Amino acid sequence: MTPPTLETERLILGEIREEDLDGWAELMGDPDSARYIGGTLNRAQSWRAMASFAGCWSLKGFGMFSVVEKASGRWIGRLGPWQPEGWPGTEVGWSILKSAWGQGYAAEGATAAIDWAFANLGWHEVIHVIHVENVRSIALAERLGSTDLGPRVLPAPLDKYNVHAWGQPREQWLARRAAGSR
Numbered sequence: 001m002t003p004p005t006l007e008t009e010r011l012i013l014g015e016i017r018e019e020d021l022d023g024w025a026e027l028m029g030d031p032d033s034a035r036y037i038g039g040t041l042n043r044a045q046s047w048r049a050m051a052s053f054a055g056c057w058s059l060k061g062f063g064m065f066s067v068v069e070k071a072s073g074r075w076i077g078r079l080g081p082w083q084p085e086g087w088p089g090t091e092v093g094w095s096i097l098k099s100a101w102g103q104g105y106a107a108e109g110a111t112a113a114i115d116w117a118f119a120n121l122g123w124h125e126v127i128h129v130i131h132v133e134n135v136r137s138i139a140l141a142e143r144l145g146s147t148d149l150g151p152r153v154l155p156a157p158l159d160k161y162n163v164h165a166w167g168q169p170r171e172q173w174l175a176r177r178a179a180g181s182r
C-alpha cells in the first residue's frame, strides 16, 4: 500500500523515500538520538533500517511516515504505526532529529498518526514501547494522555532492553480528541 500524505499545522507526514537517507543517517548516527532505539547505525545500516520501515507498508498496509518540516522542506524524522513480528501491541512510535526536538513536532506528528491509525486500522489500543530511561519519550507519551501499562518483553535480540508499554484505549483517545486535546 502507498502511504497517505497527512498534513498538520507545521508538518507533512508522507512516504519514506530513498532521498530521506541523509536524514536517517543523521538520526541513527547520533548517539543521543539512537541510544534507546537500538544504538547507532552507520549510513549503510541506516539504509537497511529505512528499507524495513518502508517495507512495513507493503507487508502490513501501515507503517511509519517520513516527517517533513513544512517551513523548510527538510526531513526531520519518522513516526507512525509500527508492529513488527513479535511486537507486544499496536504501536505508534516516534523519532525526531535532535536539532528539531523541543518544538512540539513529535507530539504534533504523533497526534495525526494516532488519529489515522484509529480511523483506518481497526486498532483497539495504541501503545508506545519506551525504554525506562528515555525521559523525553515518556514525557511525550504522557503529553498525549498515555499511561504506563507496565513492562513488556521485545522479540530477540531486543529482549535485553528494559522497556514499558505506555498507551491508551481507542475510546480514551477519541474522547480526548473530541474534547479538543492533542
Ligand SMILES: CC(C)(COP(=O)(O)OP(=O)(O)OC[C@H]1O[C@@H](n2cnc3c(N)ncnc32)[C@H](O)[C@@H]1OP(=O)(O)O)[C@@H](O)C(=O)NCCC(=O)NCCS
Binding pocket: 032, 033, 034, 036, 037, 094, 095, 096, 097, 100, 101, 102, 103, 104, 105, 106, 107, 108, 128, 129, 130, 131, 134, 136, 137, 140, 143
Ligand atoms: C522522543 C522524542 C521524539 C521527543 O521529542 P520532543 O521534541 O521532546 O517532543 P515534543 O514534540 O512533544 O516536544 C516537546 C517539547 O517541545 C516544547 N514545545 C515548543 N513548542 C511547542 C508546541 N508548539 N507544542 C508543543 N510543545 C512545544 C515543549 O515545551 C517541550 O519542551 P521540553 O522538552 O523542553 O519540555 C525525541 O526526543 C527523539 O526523537 N528521541 C530520540 C529517538 C527516540 O528515543 N525515540 C523514542 C523511542 S521510544
